[in-house]
Amino acid sequence: DQQVKQNSPSLSVQEGRISILNCDYTNSMFDYFLWYKKYPAEGPTFLISISSIKDKNEDGRFTVFLNKSAKHLSLHIVPSQPGDSAVYFCAARITGTASKLTFGTGTRLQVTL
């Protein structure tokens, strides 16, 4: 039962354009969401997070949007840079579960020149 879903396995975007990565979840108990970036053979690196009491959080080029009614969140990267090419994982947790995270299967972003 995949409670966190990233339905696009890959995405290709031109340098300078916006990258939009999507994530859907099924468990309404999730109340905190995170995005991680992963390069091959390395561990995930934390990017940005959002609490369920907010609908938007911004950090530099990265913005995460949360639509609780649709159980959907998205990560926007503007402008996209070649160094952003990596696999992006969406993760979710439930309050009281000590930050145990449930991950999606990831979206591979390729930023082309």
Place this chain on the structure above:
Amino acid sequence: DTGVSQDPRHKITKRGQNVTFRCDPISEHNRLYWYRQTLGQGPEFLTYFQNEAQLEKSRLLSDRFSAERPKGSFSTLEIQRTEQGDSAMYLCASSEGSGNTIYFGEGSWLTVV
């Protein structure tokens, strides 16, 4: 470097052998997690410690797996009688007691031949 440190980074072992991985969390992080990631999947939760106490174990953690954190600092994950299905990246992560974000190490790749 004060990030999460894992050792060894790569391990190739024959089926049936035992392997042990070590994790040193970020200083003063009292929570420590082990995750496993296989190809094409997101990280999956294995187990979690608060200080030296192991508070939760996933059903993914069979009897052949044991994790310890004897002094509430570093942790070890041992896999006994390895099987080919154990081949994966084993990720360690840590967080502050009240923190929502967990920070991952670079992972330990296990290949069972």
